[in-house]
Amino acid sequence: MNHLHRLFFFSLYLIWYLCPIFALSSSSAQAVELAVIVSVRSEVSTLRADQVADIFLSQSNRFPNGSEAVAIDQNLGSPLRDEFYGKVARRSPALIKAHWSRLIFTGRAQPPAEVDGNAAVRKLIADNPGMIGYIERAALDPSVRAVLIVR
Amino acid sequence: MVACLLVLSSGAAHAQAKWNASGFGTVAAVRSTEDQGDYTVNPNSPGQAGHSKAWAFDVDSRGGVQLDVQLDKRWSAVAQVTQEKSVENSYKTYLTWANVKFQATPDLSIRAGRIALPLFLAADYRKVGYALPWLRAPVELYSLMPIANSDGIDASYRWNSGDVKHETTLSLGRATARLNKDVKGKARNIVGITESASSGALTLRFTAAQTLLVVPGAEELFDGLRAFGAPGEALARRYDVAKRHVRVFSAGFNYDTGDWFVIGESGRINTDSILGDQTASYLSAGRRFGNLAPYMTYARLVANLPTNTSGLALDGLPPDVAAVAGVLNDALNFQLRQIGAQDTASIGVRWDVAPNLAFKAQADRVTPRGGSIGTLINIQPGFRSGRSFSVISLGLDFVF
Numbered sequence: 001m002n003h004l005h006r007l008f009f010f011s012l013y014l015i016w017y018l019c020p021i022f023a024l025s026s027s028s029a030q031a032v033e034l035a036v037i038v039s040v041r042s043e044v045s046t047l048r049a050d051q052v053a054d055i056f057l058s059q060s061n062r063f064p065n066g067s068e069a070v071a072i073d074q075n076l077g078s079p080l081r082d083e084f085y086g087k088v089a090r091r092s093p094a095l096i097k098a099h100w101s102r103l104i105f106t107g108r109a110q111p112p113a114e115v116d117g118n119a120a121v122r123k124l125i126a127d128n129p130g131m132i133g134y135i136e137r138a139a140l141d142p143s144v145r146a147v148l149i150v151r
Numbered sequence: 152m153v154a155c156l157l158v159l160s161s162g163a164a165h166a167q168a169k170w171n172a173s174g175f176g177t178v179a180a181v182r183s184t185e186d187q188g189d190y191t192v193n194p195n196s197p198g199q200a201g202h203s204k205a206w207a208f209d210v211d212s213r214g215g216v217q218l219d220v221q222l223d224k225r226w227s228a229v230a231q232v233t234q235e236k237s238v239e240n241s242y243k244t245y246l247t248w249a250n251v252k253f254q255a256t257p258d259l260s261i262r263a264g265r266i267a268l269p270l271f272l273a274a275d276y277r278k279v280g281y282a283l284p285w286l287r288a289p290v291e292l293y294s295l296m297p298i299a300n301s302d303g304i305d306a307s308y309r310w311n312s313g314d315v316k317h318e319t320t321l322s323l324g325r326a327t328a329r330l331n332k333d334v335k336g337k338a339r340n341i342v343g344i345t346e347s348a349s350s351g352a353l354t355l356r357f358t359a360a361q362t363l364l365v366v367p368g369a370e371e372l373f374d375g376l377r378a379f380g381a382p383g384e385a386l387a388r389r390y391d392v393a394k395r396h397v398r399v400f401s402a403g404f405n406y407d408t409g410d411w412f413v414i415g416e417s418g419r420i421n422t423d424s425i426l427g428d429q430t431a432s433y434l435s436a437g438r439r440f441g442n443l444a445p446y447m448t449y450a451r452l453v454a455n456l457p458t459n460t461s462g463l464a465l466d467g468l469p470p471d472v473a474a475v476a477g478v479l480n481d482a483l484n485f486q487l488r489q490i491g492a493q494d495t496a497s498i499g500v501r502w503d504v505a506p507n508l509a510f511k512a513q514a515d516r517v518t519p520r521g522g523s524i525g526t527l528i529n530i531q532p533g534f535r536s537g538r539s540f541s542v543i544s545l546g547l548d549f550v551f
Contacts, residue, residue, distance in 0.1 A: 050351065059316060059349070060309070061257035068257050077506070090409035094442070094503035101282040101550050104173055105217060106267065106275045107229035107248055 033137035034084055034150040037122065040143060042129040043067070047147045053089040055132060057099060058109040063132075071112040072121055072133040080118075084134050087150050169221040176214035177280035179511075179546030180206045187534035188527035190517070190542055192287055193294045195329045196236040197528055200542065209236045211287055211546055213278060215247065227252045233278060238329060247278075247300055258309040267300040268322060269345050270358055272403040272416050280548035284412065284437055284446055286499055286513035287544070291452035292431035294526045295420045298362070301326040301341050320345045328364060330426060336366035338397070352408045360399040364422065366392040375479050379463050386462065390425035390483060397422045411438045421455070425483065427490035428455040437501075444501040451494040458487045458523050493525030494518055499544075508549045515542040 036052050038044050044063050054060040056071045063069045074081040085096050103109040115121045118139035125133045126143035140146055183190040183201035191198035191210060198210030213235035221227045230249045237243035250264030267275035274296065277288040287293075303324020310317045322343040328336045343360030373391045376383040403416030417432035430453050437446030462480030465473045499513030518539040519525025525536070 054316070092409075092439070092441075092503070093506060094509070095409065095439075097506060097550065098282050098284075101175065101279050102276045104219070105175060105215070105231065105279045105282065106269075107219070107231075107250060107252065107262070110171060110219060110221065 031083055032080070034080065034087070034134050035137045035140050035146040036088070036132065036134045036148040036150065037125050037140070037144040038132050038147055039126050039129040040145050042145065044132075044147055045145070049088045049148060049150070052132070052148055056085075056112060057089060057096075058103055058111075068130050070128070070131045072124060072131055073112040073114045074121060074134070075114050075116050080134070080136065084150065088148075168223075171219040171221075172216065173219070173551065174214065174216040175279045175281055175548070175550045177211050177546055177548045178208070179211035179280075179286065179544055180208055181210040181542060181544045182206050183540060183542045185517075185527065185534075185538075185540035187531040188524065189529040191294075191526065191528050192290055193296075194526075194528055195238055195297070195299075197238060197240065198236065199529075201527075201540075202529055202531055209242075211280065211544065212236075215278065217248070225254045227254070235278070259306065261304065261306045263304045265300050265302050266305055266322065266324065268296075268298060268324075268326075268341070268343060268360070269320060270296060270343070270360060270399055271401050271418050272356055272405065272414070279550070280511070280546065281507075281509055281550045283548075284414075284444060284501060285435070285448065285497070286511040286546050289431075289433040289435070289448060289450040289495070289497075290526050291450040291493060291495060292416060292418050292433060295418065295429060295431060295452075297328045297330050297336075298326045298338050298341070301338070303341065315348050315350045318347045320347075322360075326362075328366075330366065334366060334368060334392075336364055336392075338362040338364050343399075352406055354405045354407075356401075356403045356405075358399065358401045358418075362397050364392075364395050364397045364424075364426075366395075366426075369393065369425075372479060372482050375475070376463070376483075379476065379479075382463055386460070386483070390486075392422075392424045392426055395422055395424045395426075409439070412436065419455070425486045429453065429490060429492075430455055442503045444503075446497075446499055446501070448497040448499075449494070450497070452492055452526070454490045454492045454521065454523065456490070458490050458492070458521055459484050460487060488523055490523060491525045491527075492520040492523045494520065507551060508547065511544075511546045511548065513542075513544045513546075515544075516540075517542060 051064055055069045082093050085091050100111050115124055118135040121133040121135050122144055125131050181200040185201045189202050190200040198207050200207035200210050213233055215231055215233040217231040219229050228251045231247050233245050233247045234242055248265055250262045250266050252260055252262045254260045269275045271292060273288045276282045277293055301324030305320055305322040307318055307320040324341045326338045328338045330336060341362040345358045347356045369392050373387040376387045398421045401418035406413045413436045415434045419430040421428040433448055433450035435446055435448035437444050460483055462483050463476040465476055468476060495515050495517045497513055497515045499511060502510045504510050516539055519536045522536045524530050
């Protein structure tokens with residue numbers, strides 16, 4: 001049994017310390033600045049990253065002021081979306097997927113609706129004061145208010 | 152329940168019901184070096200790794216599909232069926248979830264129908280391999296659950312105290328309890344309360360639950376014992392399974408920064424009978440490097456009662472009566488040995504191959520303790536408790 005034990009601890013060592021060498025770095029090279037936005041008609045003025053993450057991951061259904069919050073996502077697989085979750089929730093796309101698997105397959109929640117592109121997200125958010133989304137900072141206009149800038 | 156969903160959906164078709172279909176599955180191969188028993192995740196879904204098969208695909212492999220419908224802002228419904236190994240040793244389809252949810256306020260939701268009991272941290276999603284950091288939830292704790300889901304209602308309320316977010320869930324229901332291949336019972340008056348508190352990367356969770364477990368089929372043994380007067384009565388009082396209050400307590404934490412995590416949990420299930428009183432705990436840590444997430448876990452299961460009894464005293468009994476008493480004693484001790492004690496050290500890695508696909512490899516060193524069979528099943532005459540064995544598992548988890 002002794003050699004088995006040694007093998008066991010040797011493989012433990014291998015996995016624990018050598019994984020980083022084989023792991024591919026997943027950080028995106030050309031990160032853009034993101035703006036988390038609400039409608040100008042919303043009363044929400046500023047949010048912290050953890051408050052934004054809670055709303056997008058269905059950990060909270062309300063803004064800090066108590067009003068109901070509905071999150072809007074960019075399309076699955078878009079670089080903007082991956083950057084948003086990477087920076088605001090500190091979670092990789094796979095971890096976000098695992099998080100939603102836990103909520104979906106226990107009937108607790110469904111992920112946010114997806115909208116394609118900055119202009120469409122901005123228009124939807126501008127028209128709905130209860131909604132919150134994110135776009136490239138360069139796509140900001142007076143119809144929406146940036147409540148958090150993500151660099 | 153399905154019919155009910157159909158009625159609901161047709162009635163609300165004009166209200167723009169939103170439908171969602173999704174699914175999950177795991178295909179895993181498992182090899183165990185203990186050939187005098189079979190390694191399994193749960194006695195109710197018996198795997199065959201070790202004695203029956205050199206490589207077993209039935210330990211963790213399963214699939215599930217789910218249909219969700221959002222009828223309007225407040226009403227939604229969910230139905231989920233899973234295909235998994237049954238005690239009859241074949242794959243069978245189970246209706247695991249089927250409930251209607253009413254979101255009374257953004258903070259309060261009420262569900263009615265079939266609901267998985269959130270007894271432990273990962274209890275209600277343990278079958279969704281993709282949602283787990285491990286190849287499987289630690290068997291020491293998660294094999295203790297005789298009741299997977301209950302038919303009843305639950306209410307969840309979210310609240311805040313300072314920067315701490317809370318969710319408190321109250322569950323009421325009833326269920327069929329499958330205790331092993333031969334023993335089936337009813338869990339009535341299930342009452343459970345779960346409190347989860349999170350702040351930043353830390354989540355704490357506590358559960359207390361109680362049910363009245365009614366298990367027929369053991370009358371012969373316990374009536375037999377009672378026939379031996381006061382000592383027999385005492386044994387029957389202590390071990391009878393006919394009608395028992397089963398209590399479950401669990402406490403767990405999860406600290407997850409995104410780059411690394413530590414998860415720990417401890418749970419006790421006390422059946423107040425020959426079915427056991429066990430406590431299981433585990434501590435697990437992992438790091439994430441891009442697509443790779445290696446982890447290690449140590450888990451321990453202990454029995455909170457002696458797993459043998461001297462039973463009825465045979466001294467001074469006439470030979471034929473002593474023979475009957477001996478058979479009863481053996482039957483008691485056989486059942487007591489089924490109450491497992493065990494520990495497992497595991498290492499493994501999760502590799503997120505594609506957005507919806509995770510490959511996992513896990514190696515376990517398992518030691519059944521205290522003369523018990525641990526969490527093994529299908530024990531053969533050559534089995535020796537206390538002898539460590541290894542389990543190697545390779546699996547693919549997917550969601551769609």
